[in-house]
Amino acid sequence: MRKIWVVVQREFLARVRTKWFVVTTVVGPLLMAVIIVMPIVMASNGGRERSIAIVDVTLDGFGERLTLMLGAPGPLRARRLNVGVAELARVADSLAGVVGRKELDGFLIVTDETLQDGRAEYRGSNASAQIDMDILRRRLSEALLTERLDRVGVDPTLVAQARIPVEMRAVNIRGGQATGESGESMFWLAYIMWFLLYMAILVYGVQVMGAVVEEKTTRIVEVLVSSLRPFELLAGKVIGVGAVGLFQLSIWAVIARLLLARPELVARLIGLDIGSAQGLALPEIPSATISVMLVFFILGYFLYASMFAAVAAMSSTEAEARQAQTPVTLLLVIPAIMSLMAMISEPDGKMFVALTLIPLSAPIAMPGRWVVSDVPLLQLYGSIVLLIVATIFVTWVAGRIYRVGILMHGKRPSPAEVWRWVRST
Amino acid sequence: MSDQFAVELKGITKRYSGHTAVKDLDLRVPKGSVYGLLGPNGAGKTTTIRMIMNIIGPDAGEVRVLGQGRGGRDLSHRVGYLPEERGLYKKMKLLDLLVFLAQIKGVDRIKARRGSIEWLERLGLSDWVEKKIDDLSKGMQQKVQFISTMLHNPELVILDEPFAGLDPVNTQVMKDIVVDLSERGTTTLFSTHIMEQAEKLCDSVCIIARGTKVVDGPLAEVKKGHRGRHVIVAVESGMDSVRRLLDERSVVAKADTYGQYAELELAEGADPQTLLKNLVQAGARVTRFEIAEPTLNKIFIDLVGPEAATARAKGDFANA
Numbered sequence: 001m002r003k004i005w006v007v008v009q010r011e012f013l014a015r016v017r018t019k020w021f022v023v024t025t026v027v028g029p030l031l032m033a034v035i036i037v038m039p040i041v042m043a044s045n046g047g048r049e050r051s052i053a054i055v056d057v058t059l060d061g062f063g064e065r066l067t068l069m070l071g072a073p074g075p076l077r078a079r080r081l082n083v084g085v086a087e088l089a090r091v092a093d094s095l096a097g098v099v100g101r102k103e104l105d106g107f108l109i110v111t112d113e114t115l116q117d118g119r120a121e122y123r124g125s126n127a128s129a130q131i132d133m134d135i136l137r138r139r140l141s142e143a144l145l146t147e148r149l150d151r152v153g154v155d156p157t158l159v160a161q162a163r164i165p166v167e168m169r170a171v172n173i174r175g176g177q178a179t180g181e182s183g184e185s186m187f188w189l190a191y192i193m194w195f196l197l198y199m200a201i202l203v204y205g206v207q208v209m210g211a212v213v214e215e216k217t218t219r220i221v222e223v224l225v226s227s228l229r230p231f232e233l234l235a236g237k238v239i240g241v242g243a244v245g246l247f248q249l250s251i252w253a254v255i256a257r258l259l260l261a262r263p264e265l266v267a268r269l270i271g272l273d274i275g276s277a278q279g280l281a282l283p284e285i286p287s288a289t290i291s292v293m294l295v296f297f298i299l300g301y302f303l304y305a306s307m308f309a310a311v312a313a314m315s316s317t318e319a320e321a322r323q324a325q326t327p328v329t330l331l332l333v334i335p336a337i338m339s340l341m342a343m344i345s346e347p348d349g350k351m352f353v354a355l356t357l358i359p360l361s362a363p364i365a366m367p368g369r370w371v372v373s374d375v376p377l378l379q380l381y382g383s384i385v386l387l388i389v390a391t392i393f394v395t396w397v398a399g400r401i402y403r404v405g406i407l408m409h410g411k412r413p414s415p416a417e418v419w420r421w422v423r424s425t
Numbered sequence: 426m427s428d429q430f431a432v433e434l435k436g437i438t439k440r441y442s443g444h445t446a447v448k449d450l451d452l453r454v455p456k457g458s459v460y461g462l463l464g465p466n467g468a469g470k471t472t473t474i475r476m477i478m479n480i481i482g483p484d485a486g487e488v489r490v491l492g493q494g495r496g497g498r499d500l501s502h503r504v505g506y507l508p509e510e511r512g513l514y515k516k517m518k519l520l521d522l523l524v525f526l527a528q529i530k531g532v533d534r535i536k537a538r539r540g541s542i543e544w545l546e547r548l549g550l551s552d553w554v555e556k557k558i559d560d561l562s563k564g565m566q567q568k569v570q571f572i573s574t575m576l577h578n579p580e581l582v583i584l585d586e587p588f589a590g591l592d593p594v595n596t597q598v599m600k601d602i603v604v605d606l607s608e609r610g611t612t613t614l615f616s617t618h619i620m621e622q623a624e625k626l627c628d629s630v631c632i633i634a635r636g637t638k639v640v641d642g643p644l645a646e647v648k649k650g651h652r653g654r655h656v657i658v659a660v661e662s663g664m665d666s667v668r669r670l671l672d673e674r675s676v677v678a679k680a681d682t683y684g685q686y687a688e689l690e691l692a693e694g695a696d697p698q699t700l701l702k703n704l705v706q707a708g709a710r711v712t713r714f715e716i717a718e719p720t721l722n723k724i725f726i727d728l729v730g731p732e733a734a735t736a737r738a739k740g741d742f743a744n745a
Contacts, residue, residue, distance in 0.1 A: 006528040014517065219512030223573065226478050226508065227501040227529040407480065420442065 007236025053107040190368040204245040205304040212312035230403040300363020306398035313405030335361030359390035431612035437486030446472040461627035462616040469636040470616040502531035505579035526573040544572040584615035620722035659686035659713035
């Protein structure tokens with residue numbers, strides 16, 4: 001045990017002292033800040049107004065009323081150009097020139113037919129900006145609806161009443177009680193956790209691989225195994241790199257907590273006005289969630305790190321290892337993507353339940369499911385037990401491959417040879 | 426009885442897929458000796474040493490190190506090991522690395538630090554203590570490797586091809602270390618395929634080829650076993666005049682004739698005196714008749730044979 005501790009210490013210090021660690025530790029929170037601020041930015045649509053022209057070819061004043069409606073609070077500033085059908089082509093050409101000079105973002109062509117079949121055309125430099133187009137489309141159809149109802153003689157106050165939008169709060173129920181957190185914010189939290197777990201397991205697993213290959217290629221491994229059992233070396237290495245991971249994640253967690261507590265600070269940092277940060281409702285993260293995430297990170301990391309170590313032990317060069325890691329990476333990526341899809345489409349479906357129980361996907365899937373839905377405790381513990389059993393088994397196999405592999409150089413072993421390593425005493 | 430041996434191997438065998446690297450090998454390294462494990466490349470030296478160190482396990486047989494039925498790794502605080510393929514952590518600082526390598530042998534931190542600094546001074550590396558290994562020259566890195574082997578004052582030092590790849594300066598440093606170790610009573614076991622070095626340094630040797638022992642014992646005895654069979658002869662009238670006698674296969678097994686003199690290897694059981702008598706009776710005026718002590722190299726070639734002295738190419742195991 002003391003020897004493992006010495007290896008852990010070395011591995012930890014050697015990594016924490018690198019530039020790589022400092023850079024990623026700093027860049028991580030920046031990324032997080034971007035993720036947190038993104039919704040604000042998106043809500044305020046980048047803070048920039050879009051200036052568009054309404055090319056009005058209608059004869060009955062619909063264009064005018066539409067322009068008026070677009071003037072309602074929102075990021076669009078519209079002015080109307082009354083154009084005859086005959087001039088349309090010429091005006092459109094010259095407006096395209098104006099858009100080209102960036103004096104205008106684009107223009108919407110409305111004709112009399114628009115009212116009947118709903119057809120309109122927008123041309124502009126922001127035509128692929130989904131949010132802009134959504135707003136424009138929504139406004140246009142609202143205007144059309146109002147106009148059509150008005151024409152068949154429906155009372156405008158009735159129309160206004162009919163248009164009061166739905167505001168449904170989606171609140172999670174956990175353990176038979178409403179949580180007070182909105183379903184959407186829980187989804188975002190689960191999504192962030194999914195992303196963090198996936199990245200952390202992959203990044204630190206690959207680091208274990210790099211460390212093993214490095215020891216092999218520099219041949220220091222033989223000096224090491226003359227003093228340490230291969231298993232002590234492997235354990236020390238995996239724990240050491242994992243400790244670096246936990247250390248980095250906890251630095252981020254602390255920073256994230258500080259940032260979440262004061263979103264207006266974040267907003268100011270990137271130059272947004274404080275008011276726009278108000279709407280930001282961030283969920284409180286209960287300690288149970290953090291514990292679940294921690295348990296699954298540690299187990300998942302051990303599971304994959306030992307696989308990466310085995311891959312490294314089979315390879316003689318870094319290039320070879322990078323090639324050989326693909327199956328292991330896929331073993332992580334595919335369950336991760338399936339988990340994300342299940343989480344989005346059916347967070348309480350059978351598929352997601354299965355993914356949270358299968359050891360390969362559980363480390364990434366379970367914490368997300370824990371956040372978005374009510375996980376029966378039996379399933380949580382079952383998942384942990386299965387994962388522990390799988391981790392012990394995989395670590396055992398990996399340890400045996402590692403033990404023989406680290407002293408082998410030359411051509412990559414065939415699967416049959418690797419199997420012999422596993423079985424050999 | 427095992428107390429008098431630092432290393433004792435009984436019938437160890439190691440098979441790899443396709444070939445047997447070491448076969449039924451017995452070996453005894455007396456305490457305090459400088460012991461040479463000799464053999465051509467691919468003879469099984471590294472495999473044997475790795476089994477002594479418990480880096481790999483034998484398929485059969487028993488390994489005893491320092492009187493205990495455990496391999497060198499479990500006694501790492503009493504054993505120093507320098508593998509043939511040596512490496513260091515390139516990014517670590519010199520002192521940190523030495524302390525780490527001592528710590529994994531079970532030496533405590535403070536002692537390791539003190540020992541490192543002493544050794545670094547002794548080998549002239551004091552100015553490099555805070556430098557990264559990457560910044561050191563290859564020769565300096567080799568010295569660092571020696572230090573990591575000796576730092577914890579081991580009772581038994583095992584060196585696998587210690588002279589391979591050393592520059593002349595470090596070769597001398599290594600030799601001095603070995604001599605110094607033996608003066609302090611440390612047992613040293615090293616492998617080499619360079620017989621001249623073994624001859625200068627070893628008290629005892631074991632020659633192995635193709636994974637089996639050819640001969641072992643104290644160097645003097647090994648040589649004695651081969652003494653008397655090598656004779657250098659010169660006659661006044663030139664060697665051609667006694668050609669007939671030299672071709673007598675019952676007496677002379679092999680003759681290398683150089684005009685003015687000849688190096689002879691006598692046949693099994695043949696008495697050098699018989700040869701001398703024959704020469705005199707034939708009327709030759711003998712100017713030189715010397716029963717030579719064979720060099721270790723000569724013994725090696727004789728025993729192993731030139732064909733076995735060439736490395737056996739065997740696929741996956743670069744160090745088998």
